[in-house]
Amino acid sequence: MAAKIMVEQLSFSLGGRELLHDISMEVEENIVCAVTGPSGSGKTTFLSLLNRLSEEEEGGEVCGRIRMVLDGKLADIHRHWNLSMLRRKVAMVFQNPDPLPMSIRRNIAFPLRLRGWKRGRIAERTEEVLRMAYLYDEVKGRLNTDARHLSGGQQQRLCIARALAGDPEILLLDEPTSSLDSEAAGKIETLIEELGKDRTVILVSHHEAQIKRVASRVWRMEDGKLSVVE
Amino acid sequence: MRRFTELLLVIFSWLALLVFAASFLSLFVVLLLRVRGLDTVSLFFGDTPPLDALLHGLPVFDGIYPALLGTVSVVTVAVLCAVLPGVFTGIYLAEFAGPWAHRIVNLLVDVLTGLPSIVVGLAGFSFMVLLHNLFPGAPGPCMAWSALALGFLVLPYLVRTTETALQGIPAELRRTAPALGATKVQNIFFVLLPFRAKDLLGGVILATGRAAEDTAVIMLTGVVASAPGMHSLFKQFEALPFYIYYMSSQYRDLAELQYGFGASVTLLLLCGLFFAAAFLLQSYVSFRFRGSSWLQK
Numbered sequence: 001m002a003a004k005i006m007v008e009q010l011s012f013s014l015g016g017r018e019l020l021h022d023i024s025m026e027v028e029e030n031i032v033c034a035v036t037g038p039s040g041s042g043k044t045t046f047l048s049l050l051n052r053l054s055e056e057e058e059g060g061e062v063c064g065r066i067r068m069v070l071d072g073k074l075a076d077i078h079r080h081w082n083l084s085m086l087r088r089k090v091a092m093v094f095q096n097p098d099p100l101p102m103s104i105r106r107n108i109a110f111p112l113r114l115r116g117w118k119r120g121r122i123a124e125r126t127e128e129v130l131r132m133a134y135l136y137d138e139v140k141g142r143l144n145t146d147a148r149h150l151s152g153g154q155q156q157r158l159c160i161a162r163a164l165a166g167d168p169e170i171l172l173l174d175e176p177t178s179s180l181d182s183e184a185a186g187k188i189e190t191l192i193e194e195l196g197k198d199r200t201v202i203l204v205s206h207h208e209a210q211i212k213r214v215a216s217r218v219w220r221m222e223d224g225k226l227s228v229v230e
Numbered sequence: 231m232r233r234f235t236e237l238l239l240v241i242f243s244w245l246a247l248l249v250f251a252a253s254f255l256s257l258f259v260v261l262l263l264r265v266r267g268l269d270t271v272s273l274f275f276g277d278t279p280p281l282d283a284l285l286h287g288l289p290v291f292d293g294i295y296p297a298l299l300g301t302v303s304v305v306t307v308a309v310l311c312a313v314l315p316g317v318f319t320g321i322y323l324a325e326f327a328g329p330w331a332h333r334i335v336n337l338l339v340d341v342l343t344g345l346p347s348i349v350v351g352l353a354g355f356s357f358m359v360l361l362h363n364l365f366p367g368a369p370g371p372c373m374a375w376s377a378l379a380l381g382f383l384v385l386p387y388l389v390r391t392t393e394t395a396l397q398g399i400p401a402e403l404r405r406t407a408p409a410l411g412a413t414k415v416q417n418i419f420f421v422l423l424p425f426r427a428k429d430l431l432g433g434v435i436l437a438t439g440r441a442a443e444d445t446a447v448i449m450l451t452g453v454v455a456s457a458p459g460m461h462s463l464f465k466q467f468e469a470l471p472f473y474i475y476y477m478s479s480q481y482r483d484l485a486e487l488q489y490g491f492g493a494s495v496t497l498l499l500l501c502g503l504f505f506a507a508a509f510l511l512q513s514y515v516s517f518r519f520r521g522s523s524w525l526q527k
Contacts, residue, residue, distance in 0.1 A: 053409055088411035098406045101425050110420075111410040162410065 003069070004029035004170065004200045005050070010064035012042075012049060014057065019045050021224045022064075027217070029069070032196035034203045034211040036229070037221035043204045044095070046221065047172045050202065051090040052083055070169055088115065091163035092172040096179055097155035099147035099162075104139055107147045107158060111166045125165055132194070133161035134187055153184025160191060171195060173203045177210065189214055261498070264491035273492040274298070289458035294493045296458055300467035301500065304373055304448065305441045307463070308380035312437060316385050317430065320392020325418060343386040351450035354379030358451065374463045376452035383447055384437035391433025395426035427515040435508040442501050445471040470497040 005027040012020040020042050027033055035043050048054040050066065066077050070089045077086055088111070100107050108126040117125070126143070130136035135157045139150070147158055156176055163171060173192065177185035192214050195201050205211055211218055218229040275283050276292025283290050290296050323335055358375050361368045369375070399422055407417040423430065453472040461467060470493050477490030 051409070053405065056405055056408055083408075084411045084413050087409060092409045094402070094405075094409075096402065098402045100406055100421060101403070110407070111412075114410065114412055114416060166411065 002029055003027065005069075005202075006065075006067040006074075008065045008067070010049065010062070010066060012045060012054065012063075013061045014045075015059050019224050020049070020226075023224075023226045025219060025226060025228075027200055027202065029200050030196065030198060031216045032192055032201040032203060032214050033217040033219070034205055034215035035219045035221055035226070036205060036208070036211055039206075041221045042224040043221045044174050046226070047092065047174050047202065047204055050077075050170070050172055051087050051092050052077065053087070053092060055083070068170065084114075088166050089168055090170040090172065091166065091168035093156070093159050093163050093174065093176050095175040097152060097159050099150070099155050099158055101148060102146070103144045104147045104150070104158060105143040107162050108165050111162060115166060129161040129164045130158075132164060133157040133191055135161060151184070153180045153187065156180060156184070156188060157191065160188070164195070169199055171199055171201045173201060175204050175206065178206065185210070258498075261491055261495050264488060265495055268488055268492050273489060273496075291456070291458050294470065294473055294489070294496060296461075297468040297470045297473040297493065298496060298500065299461055300373070300453070300457070301442060301470045301497070303461060304377050304380065304452075304467065304469060305438060305504075307373070307377035308384065308441045309434060309438050311377060311381035312385050312388055313434065316388025316433070316437070317392045319385075319389045321396065321418060321423075323389065323393045324396035325414070339386045339389050342382075343390070345383075346446070347383055347444050348446040348450075350379055350383045351447040354382070354447065355450040369464045371452040371466055372464045373452050373461070373467045376448040376467070376469075377463075379447045379451050380441045380444060383444060384440050387437045387440060388433045391436065392430055395429035395433075396422055398429075399425065424515075428512045431508055431512045431515060435505055438504045438508065439501055442497065442504065443471055445469075445475050448472060449475075470500070 003026045005025075007023055007025045010020060010023040011018060023046065035046065037043055045054060049062065054060050054062075062078070067074055068077055068090070070081070070086075075081065077090075081089075100110060102110075105126060108129060109122045112122045112125060127136060130139065135154060138154060139158075147155065150158060156179075160171075160173075160176065176192075177188050180188065189210060192201060192203060196214070196216075203211070203215060219226050220229050271280060272293065274280070274293045274295045275290050278288050278290045278293070282288040283293075283295055319335065319339070323332060323339075327335060354375055355371075358368075358371065362370060396418075403421070403425065404417070407421045408414070412420065448469055449472055452466050453469045454466045455468070455472070455476050457466050457468045474490050474493045474497065477486055477493065481487040481490065
């Protein structure tokens, strides 16, 4: 399989402290791979470097190179992509569900309006991604209600649907089931497996069993160093 | 000992509330007693027929109608002038300013907050004289100068409210829109500011109240005791705070003093009306953001 993401000798320091050290890895396209490891080992930091969200914090210093195949071209994400465009191609879902303080419909529409989509097209896409996230049947009668009134599992699936709305090529999931019960987590696992069929998904997770179920490749992060798990 | 301290705290809190409520009520009772028996129509329009004053712009010489109109106009223009610079300075402080710029702008805003209004009025007056000397055609004391000076006076309220509102936004919400591809400016205008619209309107309410009650600033820049004719931005005008000050210090008989009290009640009611309107707007904005706004257009 062709490589989608190439990380070469990546190090990251924040406030003079090195959080990630000399990381190199290659991720193929259309697979689900996982990064595991103890809390505070740098998994989330690593993930946020892949769509440059780490740059929202001041004082971060990146060494090394991250290249990705986006829009069919291999390019350095720091040199050839501006932040907005990169984040539309490499979407991220966080550990705790973070619906925007607006209706369910508007949450999905938000990234699409940023791209200048028209209303009719947004409505179609909203239904499509809510179905992909197995959420449509649960919320179809209340799309205009505040998204924060959904349950935790529904909120997380809404966040995944929102991330999928712009059809990203790479999806970064930061412990998406950690705050959910087993039933909601199960639904999200099924969703992750489905998503891995036509895009690259990088999943950060603590749950060994979950990783075994959904991931084709696994890395372990310890003290800012990444190693392959056989 | 700890329980005794807690009990004392509760008692003091209740006492403070009682003192506050009693002061508020006594103020109203005193004012209402002083205006008892006052003819409302003659308070507002004097000898002029109300319909002629309202519809045909007939000058009102003895009533507070011109002062009421002047206050509403000058406060509206002042707040409109101050909203954009105030909100944008607040955004700059909360989102863009580096440590040094933050310190300097903060200091300036603090100084402006503590500036007595008479000093702002005097500065406005001096600026007006300077401009008049440089450009002899420039307008003299008028509503526009008063509104600008009042706008300057209320600017720090708007800056502080905007800054505090933005700084209080949780980090999780801050990063959500950027993670979806929004630029910093899009994040501020489409997510952060609408999320805090209620607080921003709170700042506008504060600024409106402050502008409506100030006398010193307008006294030096454009207000007069009698301006019965048509209103214009470039003419001198009447205003309720100055009318109250003038009547209470220069009254010739008790009837005139009663007019002063009548104007006080009117000013209080006007402020109440401003606040009620802002409250309704707050609820509306908050509802709009939850339900449907720019994304649905």
